Amino acid sequence: MCTRIFNNFNKENNYLTTARNMDWATQMPTTIFAFKVNNEEEIIKSGTSPQNENSLIWTAKYNSIVTMVGTKAPFGASDGINSAGLVANLLYDSSAKYSRKDGSSCKNLDVLRWVQFVLDTCCSVKEVVAAFSESAQTQIQLIGGIVPGSDKLAALHLAVSDKFGDSAIIEVHKGKYFIYNNPEFRVMTNEPSYAKQIELNQFWRWQWSDKNFFPSNTLPGGPFPSDRFARASYYLNHLYETKNIPDSLTQSKSVVMNASVPVNFKSNNPQFPNIAQTLWSTVACHNNLKYYFYNTRTMGEIYIDLNQLEKFPSTVSKLVVISEDxxxxxxxxxxxxQNENFIEALDPFASELILA
Structure with a gap:
């Protein structure tokens, strides 16, 4: 299970941050990639591997920092920020279904490359929504893959947020995109569907509101997604307005940590294998383009600065944070x-050939 929040308090001063937890039943090898756009040469990427005539092909327009599952191919892009201040996060969604009857004419995009496509080609939530809106439904077909390092199908949904204070959640059911684009939609967990999450959250929002003459500030404390949604929503909506960027970053970190699951958590109910420990958390600042990564099994925190591209050794660089031997x-x-600790790498999603 995972939790993701968008802290858009104090929009007047633009202190905007997004934080998320990455949970999994077992540890997963993890690599952070840095991508620099080369103005002298187009960087062309493919939506599938192997590439074929139905693969979505795109040209990267923005620099990005992306956390990927895996330390060798195949990789899965999970979380990141680009140089336009757009943040994208993938979370598990057990109800996601990608195939549809009319998908044969679409260009295919592996769901594990969805985050990279969005960060490479879009500068705002508005552009992401347009790319997957009803009018664009027949253009891009998401296809499922296997989560690197596991035998689990990648059933996922996407959240995006930007420096303009906008946020959206995109779910996929039978190949159709369902988009939730509203300033109030700032918390996201895995399940149930986002429509049901909103419905359930109305109960809690009423409990905490001035409309309830006998208000209750009790909170569900369990590890289930609906519990964590309510906890994150409660704290996110009971914060003082931030006064500066460090304030916003630490607020977001503390809220998302409150909705995490402890290391080595053991669920006593085999019916719920998806209730799993938090492996790592990230906090991204839309304004100063800094990206923070917290491995729950280490005591340190790291950060990468997208303003200092000259520190990266090559057009594509990487930093391994969790390896497997x-x-x-x-x-x-x-x-x-960590900018200076990245090493040169190959682009894991580079186009294998230029199609006529």
């Missing part, structure tokens, strides 16, 4: 600013 996971003890 002989089926043993290594959680690298990293601290602080």
């Amino acid at each position: 002989d089926h043993q996971f290594i959680n690298h003890e990293l601290f602080g600013y």
Whole structure:
């Protein structure tokens, strides 16, 4: 399970941050990639591997920092920010269904490359919504893949937010995109559907409101998605307005940590295998383009600065934060600013050929 929040308090001063938890039943190898747009040469990427005539092909327009599952191919883009201040997060969605009857004429995009496509090509939530709106339904067909390092199908939904204070959630049911684009929709967990999450949250919002003459400030404390949705929503809506960017960052971090699941959490109910420990958390600042990563199995926090592209060694660079050696996971003890610790890498989604 995962939790994601968008803290858009103090929009007048533009202190905007997005935070999320990444949960999984077992540890997962994880790599952070840095992508620089080369003005002298187009960076062309493919929506599938192997690439074919039905693959979605795009040209990267923005620099980005992206956390990916895996340390070697195949990779899965999970979370990131681009140089326009757009943030994209993928979360597990057990009800996601990608195929549809009329999908044969569409260009295919692997759901594990969805985040990268959005960060490469869009500068705002408005542009993301347009790319997957009803008028564009027949253009892009999401296809499912296997989560790297596991045997689980990648059933996912997408959340995006930007420096203009806009946020949206996109779910996919039978190949059709359902978009929730509203300033009030700032919390997201895995299940049930977002429509049902909104419905359930109305109960809690009423409980905490001035309209309730016998208000209750009790909160569900369990690890289930609906519990965590209510907790994150409660705290996010009971915060003082932020006064500066550090305030917004630490607010977002504290709220999303409150909705995390402890390391080595053991669920006693085999009916719910998806209730899992939080592996890592991220906080992204839309305004100053800094990206923070917290590995729950280490005591340090790291950050990457998209304003200092010259520190990266190449057009594509990487930093391994969780590696795997002989089926043993290594959680690298990293601290602080990391731009200078990236090493040269190959683009995991580079186009394999230019189609006529």
